[in-house]
Amino acid sequence: MESHDVIIVGGGPTGLSAARRLTDLGIRNVVVLEREAEAGGIPRHCGHLGFGWQSHRRLWSGPRFAEELRKSAKGLDVRTATTVIELSKDGQLRVQGSSGISEMKARHVLIATGTRETPRSARLVGGSRPQGVMNTGALQQHVYLYHNKPFARPVIIGSELVSFSALLTCRHLGIRPVAMLEENPRISAQRPGDLIARFAFGVPVRTSAKLISIEGRKNVEAVEIERRGKRERIACDGVIFTGLFRPETALFPTGLPSEKFSSAGNASGPLKTSGECWLQGAGAAQDIARRLA
Numbered sequence: 536m537e538s539h540d541v542i543i544v545g546g547g548p549t550g551l552s553a554a555r556r557l558t559d560l561g562i563r564n565v566v567v568l569e570r571e572a573e574a575g576g577i578p579r580h581c582g583h584l585g586f587g588w589q590s591h592r593r594l595w596s597g598p599r600f601a602e603e604l605r606k607s608a609k610g611l612d613v614r615t616a617t618t619v620i621e622l623s624k625d626g627q628l629r630v631q632g633s634s635g636i637s638e639m640k641a642r643h644v645l646i647a648t649g650t651r652e653t654p655r656s657a658r659l660v661g662g663s664r665p666q667g668v669m670n671t672g673a674l675q676q677h678v679y680l681y682h683n684k685p686f687a688r689p690v691i692i693g694s695e696l697v698s699f700s701a702l703l704t705c706r707h708l709g710i711r712p713v714a715m716l717e718e719n720p721r722i723s724a725q726r727p728g729d730l731i732a733r734f735a736f737g738v739p740v741r742t743s744a745k746l747i748s749i750e751g752r753k754n755v756e757a758v759e760i761e762r763r764g765k766r767e768r769i770a771c772d773g774v775i776f777t778g779l780f781r782p783e784t785a786l787f788p789t790g791l792p793s794e795k796f797s798s799a800g801n802a803s804g805p806l807k808t809s810g811e812c813w814l815q816g817a818g819a820a821q822d823i824a825r826r827l828a
């Protein structure tokens with residue numbers, strides 16, 4: 536069985552930063568396992584500006600930031616298209632790669648698997664299941680990675696910062712959202728988010744608006760909302776569910792298996808910026824290096 540000092544699960548800002556720092560601290564036998572075909576994490580498909588300040592004192596787009604992370608990981612053992620499918624207490628992992636399933640083990644395993652937005656299935660929304668319903672992350676992959684326009688007039692559900700990232704993503708391909716809907720009386724992102732949405736993007740923000748159901752046979756045709764005790768129908772051709780982030784804990788639903796494991800970045804706790812995750816990755820590396828000394 537392949538054996539390492541440290542295995543890092545996830546090649547996003549957290550994982551790549553941790554791998555770089557561990558190597559700089561003299562821990563040589565480090566491997567990063569990343570399920571996507573390319574390392575870099577979420578920033579790979581965040582085509583707008585807003586990355587790199589905390590780590591490099593630069594203002595970059597997500598893909599540019601991801602490219603810098605990959606450059607700084609040059610020469611390290613980063614294995615893409617490799618998914619960890621199971622953890623066991625003694626630091627052992629089941630891993631699926633291009634040559635099938637194998638077992639690996641390490642003295643320490645750092646989980647850096649990031650976070651995910653709450654999908655429709657977990658939001659208890661009624662109606663039919665037409666095409667054109669997705670999270671911001673999936674929208675960004677359509678738009679920035681595959682240059683595909685999945686709809687033209689969607690509604691955006693939620694008003695967190697990431698909802699504004701969805702707006703920017705829409706604008707990139709000329710998609711014009713018909714409304715941004717927020718269940719609470721105030722938007723979740725700080726002011727002037729609602730004014731930016733209204734005046735910079737021409738998108739009305741409707742607060743106290745609860746999504747009841749999605750209509751449509753093949754494609755989305757409308758949504759039904761409840762606002763101040765009244766039902767309303769909004770014609771649209773897509774629904775973007777944004778925010779309500781949850782750490783990606785599919786590998787450890789009941790907690791980390793043993794003290795041979797730790798987590799960092801968005802896999803641990805609430806959503807953070809990519810810069811904060813990059814710093815956390817470096818901090819986790821220092822802790823691990825101390826433990827292994």
Ligand SMILES: Cc1cc2nc3c(=O)[nH]c(=O)nc-3n(C[C@H](O)[C@H](O)[C@H](O)COP(=O)(O)OP(=O)(O)OC[C@H]3O[C@@H](n4cnc5c(N)ncnc54)[C@H](O)[C@@H]3O)c2cc1C
Pocket residue numbers: 544545546547548549550568569570571574575576577578581584585586587617618619620647648649650671672675697700701783786799800801802806807808809810812
């Ligand atoms: C839509 C959107 C817009 C954003 N905009 C900004 C912004 O403007 N500025 C900013 O600073 N931050 C922004 N962020 C936040 C930023 O993207 C994250 O903070 C950062 O990517 C977190 O880094 P991470 O390494 O912890 O996780 P991620 O970037 O999510 O990386 C985790 C990696 O783990 C891999 N992985 C998961 N499970 C497994 C497994 N079982 N086996 C192998 N690999 C696995 C994933 O494929 C992924 O590559 C945005 C986030 C989103 C969703």
